[in-house]
Amino acid sequence: MSETKSEAHTSAQHLFLHDPDGREPSLDFVEYWRTLRKYKWAIMALALVVTLVAGVIAFVTTPIYEAKATVLIELSKQKVVSIEDVYSGMRATREYFQTQVEIIKSREVALKAIEKIKLYDYPAYDPRAPKKGLAAFLEQIGFAKKGAPREWNEKSLAEAVLPAVTGGLSIEPIRLSQLVVVRFVSTDAALAAKITNTIAETYIENDLDARYQMTRSASVWLQERLSGLKEKLNQSEQVLQGYREKQGLVSVKDNSQGGSGQQMEQLQTRLIEARTRRAEIEATYRIVKDAAKVGDLASQPAVLNSMQVTDAKRQTAETARKLADVSQRYGKEHPKYLQAESEAKTASENLQRQIELVVGGINNEYERARSTERMLESSLAAARGTVQNVNRKEFELGQYEREVDSNKQMYDMFIKRAKETNVAGDLQSMVARVVDAAEVPGGPIKPRKVLIVTVALLMGLLAGCMLALLLELLDNTLKTTEDVEVHLKQPLLTVMPMLDKKSAERMVSGRLVLDSPNSLYAEAIRTARTGVLLSSVDVSSRAIVVTSSVPGEGKTTFSSNLAMAHALTKKTLLLDADMRRPSIAKCYGLDPNIPGLSELVAGTAKLSECVHQIEGSRLVVMTSGVIPPNPLELLHSDRFGQTLEALRKHFEIVIIDSPPVELVSDAVVIASRASGVIFVTKAQSTPYPMARKSLQRLRRAGGHIVGVVLNALDFNKAEKYYGEYSGYGKHGYGTYSSTYGGTYGKSYGKTPPSPKTAAKGKTPVVLNQVVQVAPAPAETRPS
Structure with a gap:
């Protein structure tokens, strides 16, 4: 027997998880196929059972019929006058289209359709019919209490039927169009078509009635408002004219702020420049002031930039050098030494005075800059006050003018709308129309028996395959x-x-x-x-x-x-x-x-x-x-x-x-x-x-x-x-294995030995291409 293992073999439990002994998982699809072949009859049996169950359910299920009607919602209608803003305030937009779709789904439309065809008189929707199924069984055995007898009228009957109607009704707008598909499903084909058409017609009638009522209400309201608007317009015009005469204003919008505005702009520019100059001088002033506290004015850049200070420092340096030369030649009592010492002292005093003069100049310049800044700020404040005074007058004048314009526009609009409403009252155009009325469906939409059986068969096969792979995955026995x-x-x-x-x-x-x-x-x-x-x-x-x-x-x-x-x-x-x-x-x-x-x-x-x-x-x-x-x-x-x-x-x-x-x-x-x-x-x-x-x-x-x-x-x-x-x-x-016996016979042209002959040791037996000679008699074998 050959002991060579197939390198492609990997048990199914290694196809999904790492082996606990360290082997890497092998994704060998041949193993999937072998596993499925191993469990093929179980897979087929499971698929058959699932298919039979699904088929029985499909064939005993009550057929459901669907009727559909197509409604066109008019977003752009030919009108004699533009009156839509009065009663709707909507434009021909997608929002308007979606709103109409929701109106078709509304409770009001459904109730009116139910009452129109008296749907509660049909046995399938009659709430007065005796209960059937589990609810009736529970009442019979005493697990559920029987409800008290109820008095029915048209309104309560319609309310009771409403959930069944809304549950079977489907409204679907067609994308990129103004069409809406109204669908209704029922176990009665003719009734499904009738309910669908009634829903569409009720929506159109309900919209026309609502628009007519809104037009009548708008006309009455406009007439009542016109008298009050006219009186209000007259009063606002009189107030505007009186204010102009009181303030002596004549076209102040163009010229009243010309000079004051320019002056304020100039003052603002000068103030900015003065503040910049003051900031620069203030920085120098603070540096000099801090240096004066420590006695180090002579090394400050603002002091060194002065020509007088520079000359005084040069003269001080020369007299100091001269004093050093004289001190080396003469003694301190010598006239030349005394003269050089006097000159050095005078130069040093002169340097100190020059530094003080520079520091004083910086202080004076800083004070002048601050004074200029305060002056410009006060001037700018005065100019701003003048401009604000003019602005107040213009603002008040603008209020009066806007009130007059508003009253005038409102009055003109109401006059126009009142005339349009009177004309449009008798010219109501339809907001929608039925493009394709519902017909009695020729066959049920569900259950789709062939599809259900086919899907059940495929799902059963898939479930069987998954279960087979899972069983193989969970099988931890030694198989190869x-x-x-x-x-x-x-x-x-x-x-x-x-x-x-x-x-x-x-x-x-x-x-x-x-x-x-x-x-x-x-x-x-x-x-x-x-x-x-x-x-x-x-x-x-x-x-x-x-x-x-x-x-x-x-x-x-x-x-x-x-x-x-x-x-x-x-x-x-x-x-x-x-x-x-x-x-x-x-x-x-x-x-x-x-x-x-x-x-x-x-x-x-x-x-x-x-x-x-x-x-x-x-x-x-x-x-x-x-x-x-x-x-x-x-x-x-x-x-x-x-x-x-x-x-x-x-x-x-x-x-x-x-x-x-x-x-x-x-x-x-x-x-x-x-x-x-x-x-x-x-x-x-x-x-x-x-x-x-x-x-x-x-x-x-x-x-x-x-x-x-x-x-x-x-x-x-x-x-x-x-x-x-x-x-x-x-x-x-x-x-007898053809692997060995067949090879033996073909190779030597002899008939393979029988098991009995081979057992007696008279004929060599070829095993795996190795000849094994039968054992010798007992007396000749070593002990």
Whole structure:
């Protein structure tokens, strides 16, 4: 059997999430397809159920009919006079169009339409009809109280029918047009068309009536207002003329502020300049003032810029130099020294006076600048007062003039509107008209049975696919050889095919290797045997523990056949160490009460009494013997360790069938004393977290994991759904594989040997292109 894994394979649970062992997620759409093929019948069944349910609902649902009428709202009408501002105040805009749409939806229009056709007399909308359905049932059984009898009139009947009408009514404006589509749905096709047309007609009639009433009201109101407006206009004109005469104003708007305005602008300009000049001088003044406090006036830029100060400083420097020269030649009492000292003192005093004069000039200039600024501010304030006085008069005059203009405009407008209203009273144009009246619909709009069934089928398929992917995502069992190496981090020893129940029942489960040597199962056992022998080539004897996570994973059948395969070439003992549920005796048809392991360890029986050779083979079997009260203590004892060492010296291969790891600790104890452990898992049954936990327990106990066996793998399903290309095709248990037998026959032109002949060792069997010669007779083989 080829053990090469497909690189493209990734289980469905790795398609969406990061693998907990560190693998990156693979987006392989082939895996999606394989998963869907795996669950195809369940997906189809779910889709069929959903489709049937949707179809039943669609066919039993009461059909709904829709009638529609198209209404044109006139936004620009031919009118004799422009009177629309009087009664609406709206322009032909989108807001106006939307307003008309909302009016069609209004409660008033619906109530008038209901009363017009007496909709409450139709059985489908009659609120007086007896209750049906759940409400009536609840009243009958006493869970709901019956309401008191109600007295009906036309208004209350229309109010009761209104929710049903508004619920079935739909008003939709057509974009970029002046058309509105009025729709109404009902279970009665003819009634739907009648209600739709009535709604449109009622809206038009209601608008015309409202416009007529507003025109009449506007005409009466205009006539009443005209007399008062005329009297008010006369009074405002008289007040305006009296004010002009009192103030002596003649066209003051153009010339009254000319001179005062120019003067104020000039004063503002001069004031700005004076403030700038004052700020500059003030800065110099403050610097000089601060320097005077510390006695450092001579170093200030404003003082140094003076020519007098410069000359005085130069003269002071010259007299000081002259005094220094004289002091070196003559003494302090010499006339020339006294003269030079007098000149230096005079120059210094002259410098001080010049500095004081400069500082005084700066102070005077600062005071003049401040005085000029205050003078300009007072002049500007006076000019501003003059201008403000004129402004007050003009403002008051403007008020009178505006009042006169307003009264005059109002009076003229009312005169014009009064005349227009009188003329327009008899020329009402329609605000809307029905372009396309509703007709009785030819068929229902819902339920759309074909669409519902189609959508239900598609949704059922989609839901089935999603559910299948979810189930595959949640499936954490070992399904392929790659899952074993990725999740368990252990080498794969072999893959065991799923046994055909009918064929397996006709044979002893522990003799499958002998009974059907050319089957896939036998070839897988031989592959495991080769792996065990290669795992420790230099070891003369081996004690191999075969265990699993939980019962039912096929460890006993595997260990029996593995021991049978080793017995063909090695002196082999099959030891049943599962003292809680022993199976080896039943597997080979032995008496379960014969002495076995427990008697040998306890010392109540000899080795020759505890071992039994299987008929037709060289395999020696030791059953569990009498089950002790506490098997774990027996296996944990030194006597068991000594017994196992003795068996290893007597046999080349000791295959130990142990209990599952997750149920008891027997396998962990045995693994610590054995030379290797074979861990058996069942395909699509063993969860890899549990198998990984069992392997960790074995490793912590010091057990050496030889490899993992993936048992009961359906090769056809694995290749079809998981991309596990095994090379076996569709050959099952008990069938001679064309992969091997066919190759043999074609290569040598001979008929492939039968399983019986191959078992007797007379004919070489070609397995994976390697010729394995049957074992020699017992007397010629080494012990």
